[in-house]
Amino acid sequence: MEYKNASVSVDGNSVAEAYRQRQEATPTATAHLVKIDGSYRPVSWETIHREVLGIAKALFSMGLQKGDRVAIMAHTEPRWNIVDMALLSCGFVTVPIYPSSTPEDGAFVLENSEAKLLFVGDPKLLAKANEIFAAAGTTLPLATLKDEAISSGALKATGYKEWAFQAVDDETKKQWRALSETVEAEDLASIVYTSGTTGQPKGAMLTQYNFASALRMVVDEIDLTADDTLMTFLPLSHILGRVDSLAPIFAGIIGAYAEDINSISRNIQEVRPTILISVPRIYEKIYDKIRTDVDAGSPIKQNIFAWAQTVGRQVVRMRSEKEPIPLALQLKFQVADRLVFSKIRAKLGGRIKLTASGGAPLAQDLCEFFHACGIKILEGYGLTETLGPIFVNRPDNYRFGTVGIPIGTAQVKIAEDGEILLKGPQVFKGYFRNPEATEAAFTTDGWFRTGDIGEIDTRGFLKITDRKKELIVTAGGKNIAPQKLENLLKLSPFISNAMAFGDKKKYITALVTLNEENVLGWAKSHELSNVSFEELVNHPKLRELLDGELAEANKKLASFESVKKIAILPNDWTPESGELTPSLKVKRKVVVSRYQDYLNRMY
Incomplete structure (x- = not known):
């Protein structure tokens, strides 16, 4: 597979500024790898920018103004990201809706955000939009990420091609640039509604600077470079998936999109990514598959695997605590790697240098196992309200059972009752049209209450005990x-x-x-x-x-x-x-x- 790396990082104080820098600095570099007609093909930044301009032209023609909210309800795919970049680059506000949302939750999001337009991914989600509109008692203009227009009952969604592939004249380009250059760091970029376990969703207000700060810090702290390829498969409605999808703007890395959640293993073999960002459940499934394969093998194979695991865990625990590894153990580990761990790496494409885990706690045993395989899972911690990871283990500085140390300029302190309190440039501004919830989310001196219980060890690593309300x-x-x-x-x-x-x-x-x-x-x-x-x-x-x-x-x-x-x-x-x-x-x-x-x- 041939593609051209970006080789340039950008550092704008807003996503809009960073996007302009990216498409001007590396227009011919590969932005996405997309499965087309059975094989992965590169898509350049200039190709994406043509689609961004087409979408912007359509939004301008609808009369949308900077700051207007636009909702997206779709499964993870490159066009979700392209629409998002079109919105963010113009100062519009992206409002994700989970495809699995109930009609009532979807209606609340549309009503609370006062969205002016809804993008839907496919005919099934257009049918769901019909249910959402019925619950809301109103309708919105619709567009789809499918090539051609789609219909459901009385609803019709404009096809993606009609907007993104339309001819764009110099006047539209000037209009896009003029609007993009008015976008400021503190402008609202996205309202992300928390998927909480009870009650109505709360819309976390995330600014352009929140996104830019968080993404720059992630790029710097885990050493993303233009030589990296990131496999994207998490829901883009979830903040971790969103960080994943926007990282190529800031780092120049390539975003390779899985076909769907059930195709991840095959797509990893095809793309051979260097980085994965996921929730623990995906790593659990990979481990389950490995164990099932081993258990189906001969007793000799099972014994070798068990021995390799024991040796591997000894080594990675000593590395984590920065202890010297005895020569005899090093030699055993080399044998274990040749017999077992190298084969597991090969099944995951053979190029993965690190993976990140967030969204929920990761079992320490699982983390140790993958480290032993030579696949470092860097567990991190963050929330929608902190725009994803605000703590993360580093490739050369990690400790099992913890979520790492703060990234960038983030600050942390532990309250008397053990609650983790946070400050930093990536912390949200409050909940949209919900002053009571906003007030409850912060202490009187401005610290964000995470609702999680934790402790900081002698090396400065944070260990999460549990959700405050779930103990x-x-x-x-x-x-x-x-x-x-x-x-x-x-x-x-x-x-x-x-x-x-x-x-x-x-x-x-x-x-x-x-x-x-x-x-x-x-x-x-x-x-x-x-x-x-x-x-x-x-x-x-x-x-x-x-x-x-x-x-x-x-x-x-x-x-x-x-x-x-x-x-x-x-x-x-x-x-x-x-x-x-x-x-x-x-x-x-x-x-x-x-x-x-x-x-x-x-x-």
């Missing part, structure tokens, strides 16, 4: 962080999702859902191939298997926090089914409400 307090008065327990359970290749429970109870229990593919594979190898998945859920042999997985997880927990019982649920949780947020976090109140009978039977 389990047992009947015995013990405070327990549920995500720690859940992450250990999800290390099992047979468990897809888990939720710990036990507030005001004598002991901890958990609800678990199954990885159907791996469970069926196990059943086939244990003379249960004729048993349906629905029957397996209640089969005593599966219960015995999962009890063993539970025992393994409990070995890493103190006695008071160990999980005494689990209930196996018949269906997995997804954002569409309502138990998970779009960033794959468990909606605890929803789960407790739906599965109260299962919980009651464990006490």
Whole structure:
């Protein structure tokens, strides 16, 4: 695959300024790698800019003014990013809507933001727009990311080609530049509505400077260069995916777009990226696949893998603590790398130099495993309100079990009750049209209340204990962080999702859902191939298997926090089914409400 690297970084104080610098400095460099007719092809910055100008011309003709809000409801794809750049470069305000949003939430976002236009990704999402408009009692002009116009009932969305591929004259170019140059650092760039587990969404107001500061810091702190290719697959409605998609502007890296969430493994092989940014669930799935392959192999293969893991974990723990590694252990690690770890790297394209994880806590065991493979997962921490990562481990300065140290000029302090408080140029300005929530989000002296509990160690690394409102307090008065327990359970290749429970109870229990593919594979190898998945859920042999997985997880927990019982649920949780947020976090109140009978039977 041939493409031209940008080789120039930019440092504008707004996304609009940085975008102008990028398209002027490196117009022929590759911006995107896009799957077209079965193969990945490079798309240059000048090609993208022609589409940006076409979209801008259409927006001008509609009479949109700087500061007007435009909503996007689409799955991750290059055109989402191109529309976003068109909006940001002109001073319009991007309002993402999750494709999995309920009609009521979508209606609230459109009404609260007073959006003037809605982009939809495809016909299914146009049909959803119909439901949203019905809930809102109003309609908006529509455009689609599909080439041609699409319809649903009385709704029609203008095709992408009609706008982005239209002829652009010098007058439009001058109008775009004149408007772009009026965009200031403190202008509103995006309203990102939090996907919280309860209540109405809150619209975090993020400025052009918030974006520029956060992106420049990320580029500097994790050493992104123009030689890097970043695989993009996270939802662009989520702030981590948004940072991912806009990083090429500032770093000159190439953004390669996965076809969809189910094609990631194949697309990684095709693109051979150097960087991945993801949420923990994706890394858990990769690890599950590796373990399943090993478990299906010979006893010799399983023993070699177990030995390599032991050696690898010893080495990476010593590296993390900056301890010298004995020569004998170095030699063992070289053998482990040749026999096991190099093959895992090859399956992930062979070029990955680092990966980043955020959006939810990452199990330490998982992080250590990938480091041993030579794939550094740099766990970070941030929220929508901090425009993504505000803490991150560095490639040469990391500590397992932590989310790293502050990036750039960000400041942190721990409140008396353990809550993490933050300040910095990437911290949002407040919630849109919600002064009460804004006031509650900040201390009287201007520190942002994260709602998370944490502690800073002697080396300055931040360790997250849990969400302030999600701590389990047992009947015995013990405070327990549920995500720690859940992450250990999800290390099992047979468990897809888990939720710990036990507030005001004598002991901890958990609800678990199954990885159907791996469970069926196990059943086939244990003379249960004729048993349906629905029957397996209640089969005593599966219960015995999962009890063993539970025992393994409990070995890493103190006695008071160990999980005494689990209930196996018949269906997995997804954002569409309502138990998970779009960033794959468990909606605890929803789960407790739906599965109260299962919980009651464990006490």
